Amino acid sequence: MPELPEVETIAASLRKKIVGLEIEEIELFLPKLLRGDAAELQRFKGQKIIGVRRRGKMLLLSCEDDLHLLFHLKMTGQFYWTKKGEPRDAPTHLGVSFKDLDRELRFRDVRKFGFLRCLETPSPFDCEELRPLGPEPLELDDRDFPGLISRRKGRLKSLLLDQSFLAGIGNIYADEILFEAGLHPLTPASRLSKKEIGRLWSAIRRILKKAVAAGGSSIRDYKDADGMDGLFQNDHRVYGRKGLPCPRCGANVRRLVIGGRASFFCPRCQRKKGRQKLTTRRV
DNA sequence: GCCACTGTTAGCAT
DNA sequence: CATGCTAACAGTGG
CATH class of the missing domain: 3.20.190.10 (MutM-like, N-terminal)
Incomplete structure (x- = not known):
């Protein structure tokens, strides 16, 4: 993984x-x-x-x-x-x-x-294998992300997994990033507001930096070359947590299959676009 | 025995 | 061309 x-x-x-x-x-x-x-x-x-x-x-x-x-x-x-x-x-x-x-x-x-x-x-x-890769998310200039995503149309989950969009994000971090950004995995990239694009970009950077600092996520097989486990699996907030409470709001984490991949998200913190306003109410 | 699984790609449909 | 979906790669684990 x-x-x-x-x-x-x-x-x-x-x-x-x-x-x-x-x-x-x-x-x-x-x-x-x-x-x-x-x-x-x-x-x-x-x-x-x-x-x-x-x-x-x-x-x-x-x-x-x-x-x-x-x-x-x-x-x-x-x-x-x-x-x-x-x-x-x-x-x-x-x-x-x-x-x-x-x-x-x-x-x-x-x-x-x-x-x-x-x-x-x-x-x-x-080389053939590396040429098609998109930019490195931890090296790309902040100013270049809006332009990069504005050219894409697919759903956020699939887009994050697309190595020609950004290089290196896989299923675990895609879900953790979308939770961090408060965005539903099925949201079309073309429907993001400026503010949401900003949130997505900072979530990408924040989650990847934290995960690198924690030495990655050891779920099943992963160990580094010295046999050391990573620690970031302890910080997963949605990945693999179907039916468990969202750490932010307590709603049950859901699982969807998108493009053949399991996708975990919080139905309350990651609303589908267009529903937030309808459900806002006074206290 | 059946299903799910982290990554990627080919093939086919839209 | 872009995007979406499925199957396939091969094996383990629940």
Whole structure:
């Protein structure tokens, strides 16, 4: 389930351990994990890792000589460390050992949806997988958001999940963001007032920043590369909370399916547009 | 055994 | 072209 905050946390945990290390061996146990030619992987032997970055939900390990490893963890991808040469378990599909280090980095993915790709280019962010992504929500200038959303028509929930709109938001944070903004997930983007666009943008920033600070959400499989759980699952206010009271108003959280995805929201705090005024009453 | 599940995409409909 | 919906990927867990 790694979304932006989880991948950001994994990148940080990986970065502090592998930058500066020289790759000794790379072993691939599941050919379909790699998009491209298996021989490309061998070019990384002897290469020093100089950077670990995130773009959307993808992770980029960069070496010298314009060589990069691009990972997508999809639903269940995980990195972890073992002692060098330790037997691998069935869902472990890749092992990377380093010169002068008695441990090795492994990648496991129970559902096998994740992928790895080798890039050789000075501009890895222009590759096929990364090019279609929209802006990074935590880097986009505040002034650019209204223009970005004004060109879109779909429902807010689907829009937030659209990686070409903003990169990195997934199902959990989309629901938490819409709750924070007080907007119904079915609201058409084209019907937002200026004020609501402002609320949506600050909710996006606030929720993602808090989730990054909390190290992401550990619901099922998610752990960072050091095996640490995130804490943001404790701050979820609607996601996965069908039938439980809304923490703001006490109404029962509802669940809807939108575009095939579960969507959780508070029917009172996130009114459908057009109903707020009718139900306003004096005290 | 049946259904749901975090991500994404292809294919088809509107 | 844009958007919406479903199925499919493969496995685990309730």
